[in-house]
Amino acid sequence: xxxxxxxxxxxxxxGSYCIMGGEGDKLxxxxxxxxRFKRGVAVLAAVxxxxxxxxxxxxSNQEEAASYVEFFTQAQVHDxxxxxxxxxxxxxxxxxxxxxxxTADVSIDGSEIExxxxxxRGNSSLRAAGWRHSDRLPFRIKFDEYVDGQTFLGLDEMVLxxxxxxxxxxxxxxxxxxxxxxxxxxxxxxxxxxxVNGKPHGLYVGVEAVDNSYLDxxxxxxxxxxxxxxxxxxxxxxxxxxxxxQKKGSSQDKSDIQKLIRILDEMETGEKGExxxxxxxxxxxxxxxxxxxxxxxxxxxxxFCHNYYLYMDNGRFHMLPWDMNEGFLQTGxxxxxxxxxxxxxxxxxxxRAVLEERPLVMKLxxxxxxxxxxxxxxxxxxxxxxxxxxERLDSLKEEIQTFVEQDQTKFYSYQEFxxxxxxxxxxxxxxxxxxxxxxxxxxxxxxTEESFPVS
Numbered sequence: 001x002x003x004x005x006x007x008x009x010x011x012x013x014x015g016s017y018c019i020m021g022g023e024g025d026k027l028x029x030x031x032x033x034x035x036r037f038k039r040g041v042a043v044l045a046a047v048x049x050x051x052x053x054x055x056x057x058x059x060s061n062q063e064e065a066a067s068y069v070e071f072f073t074q075a076q077v078h079d080x081x082x083x084x085x086x087x088x089x090x091x092x093x094x095x096x097x098x099x100x101x102x103t104a105d106v107s108i109d110g111s112e113i114e115x116x117x118x119x120x121r122g123n124s125s126l127r128a129a130g131w132r133h134s135d136r137l138p139f140r141i142k143f144d145e146y147v148d149g150q151t152f153l154g155l156d157e158m159v160l161x162x163x164x165x166x167x168x169x170x171x172x173x174x175x176x177x178x179x180x181x182x183x184x185x186x187x188x189x190x191x192x193x194x195x196v197n198g199k200p201h202g203l204y205v206g207v208e209a210v211d212n213s214y215l216d217x218x219x220x221x222x223x224x225x226x227x228x229x230x231x232x233x234x235x236x237x238x239x240x241x242x243x244x245x246q247k248k249g250s251s252q253d254k255s256d257i258q259k260l261i262r263i264l265d266e267m268e269t270g271e272k273g274e275x276x277x278x279x280x281x282x283x284x285x286x287x288x289x290x291x292x293x294x295x296x297x298x299x300x301x302x303x304f305c306h307n308y309y310l311y312m313d314n315g316r317f318h319m320l321p322w323d324m325n326e327g328f329l330q331t332g333x334x335x336x337x338x339x340x341x342x343x344x345x346x347x348x349x350x351x352r353a354v355l356e357e358r359p360l361v362m363k364l365x366x367x368x369x370x371x372x373x374x375x376x377x378x379x380x381x382x383x384x385x386x387x388x389x390x391e392r393l394d395s396l397k398e399e400i401q402t403f404v405e406q407d408q409t410k411f412y413s414y415q416e417f418x419x420x421x422x423x424x425x426x427x428x429x430x431x432x433x434x435x436x437x438x439x440x441x442x443x444x445x446x447x448t449e450e451s452f453p454v455s
Contacts, residue, residue, distance in 0.1 A: 068153035069217070072188035072208060075395075077403050080160075080206075081107040081195045082118055082141075089197060096120040096129070096137050101145055106152070113152050117145025125164035125325070128411070136202055136409045138162045139194075140209070157209035160194060162202075166325055167412035168420035168429040169404060170396055172205050174388065175324025178294055181384045182286045182377055185218040186321055191400055202409035203400065210247075210309050210320060224312040225249030225256050228322075231306045234357050237265040249312065257310065260317055267363040269454060275364070276316075283318045284360060285370060289377030292348035293385070293440065295340065295432075296327035301348040301361055328429050341426065341435035345378060345443050346451055355454065365452045372449035382440040389433045397421055 071078075084104040092102065097120075104118035120126060122138040129137045139160040144150045152158075163169055172189060179186040187208040194201040208214050215222035226248035233243040239261060241254050249256070260278050267273040275281060287308065291299040299321070300308050309320040330340035331351075347365065349355050355362050365371045405414045420428040426435055 068151075068155040068208075068213070069188065071153055072190045072206075074190070075399055077191040077193055077203070077400060078109050078206070079107075079195070080109075080192045080204075081198075082139075083107075083197055084118060086197065092118075092120060092137070093135055096126060099140075101142065103146060104141075106141060106143070108152060111152065113143055113150065115146045116150070117142035121159055122161070122164075125162055128164040129162065132411060134409065134411070136162045136411065138164070139204075142209075142211075151213065154213060155208060156213045157211040159207050159209055160192060160204040161207065161325060162204060163411060164325065165329070167416040168328075169203060169205060169400055169417070170393070170420075170429060171328050172207065172323075172325045173396065174392075174429075175290075175294055175296060175327045176207075176321075178327075178381055178384065179286065179290045179321055181381060182290060184283070184286050184290075184321070187214060191403070193403060200408065202407045203403045205325075210311075210322065215248075215311065219311065219313045219318075222248060225251055225310075226312075227254075227257055227310045229300070229306050229308050229310070231304050233300075234305050234359070235261050235264060236357060236359055237261060244310075247309075256312055256317075260310075264359050264363055267359075269363070269366045270368070272367055272370075278316060280313075280316045280318045281364060281370060282373070283320075284364060285374045286377055287319045287321055288348045288361065288365070289374055289381060290321060291327070292343075292345055293378050293381040293436070294324075294327035295329065295331075295343045295350070295436065296324055297329070297331060297343075297350040298323065298326035301353060301358055302350045303352045305353070305358065328432050330427050330432055341432050342439045345440060346447055347453060348374075362454055366454045368449040368452075371452045375444060375447055375449070378440070379444055382437065382444065385433055385437050385440075389430065389437065393421060393430055393433075 082104050083106075084102050088102040088104075091100070099120050101117040101119045104116050106113045106116045106118070117140075119140050119142075120137050121140040125138045129135070140157070141160070142157045143152050144156050150156075161172060166172070169191070173191075176186045176189050187210065189208070190206050192204045192206045194204045210226070210228075212222040215224075215226070225246065227244040228247055230243040230245060233239060241257065244254065244257050246254060251257075263274050263278050267275055287299075288301065290296070291301060296302075298304060298307055300306070300319075307321070307323040309322055310317045311320060312318075343350060347355065348361060349358060365374060401417070404410065404417050410417075419425050421430045422428055423430050423434050425431040
């Protein structure tokens with residue numbers, strides 16, 4: 001909307017309409033196709049308000065889209081207050097595994113959002129709270145669950161993660177940051193002090209959900225098919241399609257995902273086949289590299305084969321990473337026989353996962369061109385890790401350490417938080433990064449496009 005002075009009259013321009021101050025008691029509304037109407041002020045007042053309100057909404061929507069990105073990229077810890085009926089809150093605590101939405105009023109840094117949807121989320125992080133007999137559950141907030149079109153600064157949905165398996169509070173934050181180094185538009189992350197019905201509930205890691213706002217920001221729309229992979233969604237020929245939860249799209253028979261599985265199955269070892277007609281291969285290679293370098297074992301190539309989305313845009317599926325809290329971890333035999341920071345980089349497969357049961361890995365990386373791209377992305381992230389191991393870790397620690405110390409619900413002690421940043425503690429995030437860099441520099445130096453173990 002623009003105000004322009006024209007012949008000593010004010011012209012308000014909005015899209016294909018304009019409103020001009022006319023002569024005497026007249027206003028002039030100009031239509032978008034040369035239409036021109038004159039009416040008395042009394043008649044035109046309502047029309048003017050309608051047009052202006054529409055313009056205001058257009059401007060507001062544009063500002064909101066920019067605002068939530070800006071909100072997530074600020075270097076600060078945000079306050080989020082959730083208010084819901086006490087009986088509903090008790091129902092959440094009594095049956096967190098139900099993951100049922102309840103109506104809640106939410107305030108974020110003073111911005112009020114009424115009648116949002118609030119529920120629990122997650123799997124291992126949800127169970128972990130139960131094992132610890134803690135109310136520190138992971139949550140999901142859907143701002144438009146009960147009010148169509150309602151958002152927070154343009155954001156329609158976010159999750160709040162409880163820090164399970166992460167005394168540093170940084171693994172998820174840095175995981176998504178790593179993918180951004182590879183040019184991927186991944187969810188934004190920020191830190192939140194959570195209060196439920198006025199009581200402090202601890203420091204949480206908030207993540208932009210893969211929903212309309214994220215898809216609009218990343219792909220310019222959200223009309224394509226979106227699938228969320230459940231545990232065991234290997235994309236083998238006999239994959240149970242029920243494991244691919246359809247979140248969006250009109251293909252009720254899942255014919256598009258069936259086509260991907262068929263084309264993947266028909267690929268000959270070392271040959272591209274028709275895969276580029278249905279899959280954005282580059283997004284998959286970046287996904288592999290990010291998870292491999294960070295040793296995030298809880299992904300497609302890990303033993304549980306989940307935590308990824310597939311989104312169809314312009315006829316091709318893009319692979320989107322999700323749930324990064326298991327990266328940067330030394331892991332022991334309780335999970336799988338893995339080397340942690342020395343996990344083999346020649347293939348992103350970890351632990352008990354079998355290469356032949358991960359066709360995206362086996363088929364794509366057997367193509368020398370694709371394997372070379374994968375190695376190049378691994379090299380880019382190795383260089384980034386060198387930077388992270390210095391001032392980035394220190395600045396993030398400084399940003400959150402006071403809030404970690406004050407958090408009375410966290411799963412780990414403040415001393416354990418501090419130990420995460422000791423370079424000689426191989427089980428901490430700083431020690432892991434240090435050891436991983438040493439391994440990667442040597443390992444990548446000896447790999448070529450012909451090094452993939454399947455020929």
